[in-house]
Amino acid sequence: MDTEVNQPEVVSPVRRRSRVQQQDSVESSLSVKEPVPIPPDLAQRIKLRAKELKIRQKDRSWAAEVVNDFRENLLRFLKNSSDQPLFQSAIFLTTGSYFEKVKIDTPDEFDMMLKLLVPSRFNTTTLDAGLFYRIDLTRPTRNPIKDFLLDDRLTLSSSKILTEMFRLVRKFLKTYKVPDHRCRWELNRKKPNSPAVTLSLCRRDSGGEELISVDVVPALEVQSWPPAVRNGPDVDRWLGTKLRQEIRSLPCYFVPKRQKGRKLSEDAKESWRISFSHVEKKIITSHGNKKTCCESGGTKCCRKQCLMLLKSLIEGLKRRYPKELEDLCSYHGKTAFLHTLSTRYDDSYWAPQQLPSCFLQLVAALQDHARTGSLPHFFVQDSNLFATSMFPRRTQEFLVKVLEEQMKEGLPLLRPPSLLPSLKPVTIGTEMNPEELPEKSHPLISFDWLKLILVFVVVVVFGVKFLCF
Numbered sequence: 001m002d003t004e005v006n007q008p009e010v011v012s013p014v015r016r017r018s019r020v021q022q023q024d025s026v027e028s029s030l031s032v033k034e035p036v037p038i039p040p041d042l043a044q045r046i047k048l049r050a051k052e053l054k055i056r057q058k059d060r061s062w063a064a065e066v067v068n069d070f071r072e073n074l075l076r077f078l079k080n081s082s083d084q085p086l087f088q089s090a091i092f093l094t095t096g097s098y099f100e101k102v103k104i105d106t107p108d109e110f111d112m113m114l115k116l117l118v119p120s121r122f123n124t125t126t127l128d129a130g131l132f133y134r135i136d137l138t139r140p141t142r143n144p145i146k147d148f149l150l151d152d153r154l155t156l157s158s159s160k161i162l163t164e165m166f167r168l169v170r171k172f173l174k175t176y177k178v179p180d181h182r183c184r185w186e187l188n189r190k191k192p193n194s195p196a197v198t199l200s201l202c203r204r205d206s207g208g209e210e211l212i213s214v215d216v217v218p219a220l221e222v223q224s225w226p227p228a229v230r231n232g233p234d235v236d237r238w239l240g241t242k243l244r245q246e247i248r249s250l251p252c253y254f255v256p257k258r259q260k261g262r263k264l265s266e267d268a269k270e271s272w273r274i275s276f277s278h279v280e281k282k283i284i285t286s287h288g289n290k291k292t293c294c295e296s297g298g299t300k301c302c303r304k305q306c307l308m309l310l311k312s313l314i315e316g317l318k319r320r321y322p323k324e325l326e327d328l329c330s331y332h333g334k335t336a337f338l339h340t341l342s343t344r345y346d347d348s349y350w351a352p353q354q355l356p357s358c359f360l361q362l363v364a365a366l367q368d369h370a371r372t373g374s375l376p377h378f379f380v381q382d383s384n385l386f387a388t389s390m391f392p393r394r395t396q397e398f399l400v401k402v403l404e405e406q407m408k409e410g411l412p413l414l415r416p417p418s419l420l421p422s423l424k425p426v427t428i429g430t431e432m433n434p435e436e437l438p439e440k441s442h443p444l445i446s447f448d449w450l451k452l453i454l455v456f457v458v459v460v461v462f463g464v465k466f467l468c469f
Helices: 013-030 040-052 057-079 144-148 158-173 241-248 277-285 303-320 330-343 352-372 393-408 447-468
Strands: 091-095 109-116 122-126 132-137 183-187 197-203 210-222 252-255 272-275
Touching (some): 040 352, 057 091, 057 109, 144 158, 277 330, 303 330, 352 393
Antiparallel strands (some): 210 252
């Protein structure tokens, strides 16, 4: 799941001017720079992995059915729950990589933003460079949100909202039944500094393997963007001024995430983080310099494939170096990707046949951000996601090193993995079309069934031997 990092460093105006100058020089060089020759085997590996990243339709259908049933029943439960009126009018917003259609390999992670109906007028006070805020009502209210205010009866408590969300989901799970009887939803423990209520869809057998993870994030909608982000992202040359104005007309959201660190102030303990996940979804959907990019009958590009490949590389690095790269997340890659798109904005740079070259340039961009220790938040330019307070220098240096090793070795982490078994469950006792049967046994086939099959085979073998005598 794409998770934004916390409490980034403030970037000084001098550094911002320097970075703008660097971006202009990079942009001008990209327009005349000849493609670097790529070894044929590496180019083939990149193309092959890009094809493998696409989610299979069988997996997508089964996961969508299970998750949609959970979402619809949870929403129905909240609407009928009389003990907490604030959540009765909530609606779900779909965000995250799955709904941006850049999810890779398997549909095993879903993000759901639960929009709460709150008074339209309240004040936001910046607690850092523009990511974290204190939220205050302009005056006392009789709205159901009054149950989630601090003692001053004006400041909205992020911890109270999140605690109530946990309570309601826990209550919902006591009566909810998963359509597939071989699975169950489990509520995960609350993670420090996480704005989400996380659930796992697990097998009922002794293994309890997690098949799907869902993040439910309560959110407040605000029509006017705070001053720190009021200008919006710089996408004029890439997406055009009209789309930028359209983006600016969208609301922004605040999620209940407290700042990270020790000895926090009272405001920081009840802080809210601004979220642009819905705007990111729109940008990635409308990703071309021309409106017809990747539309039916329009010119195709490889932008989304490059992002998916970068996500795959980051996941591979984190699996291989879980301790050393603990602070690295897919949102770092996504931010580097958005910055790259804003400088390499012309569709001709992203022609499908240039996929290997474009991806390698994206990897080099992430490497440069790590080397310089500067990765500005795409929407909050004064915030540095590679600040040493949140992304230690040793982690930056290690990331640069392993990326260099991957490039020298021909990106071994991009070698296609073995085919995973289909997530589509096999229904015992019903007729099935042989073409629909999975190629390999499904993880949901219980161990008990395997034991019964083994016993049956042993009995048949011994029976045949007995008849022979």
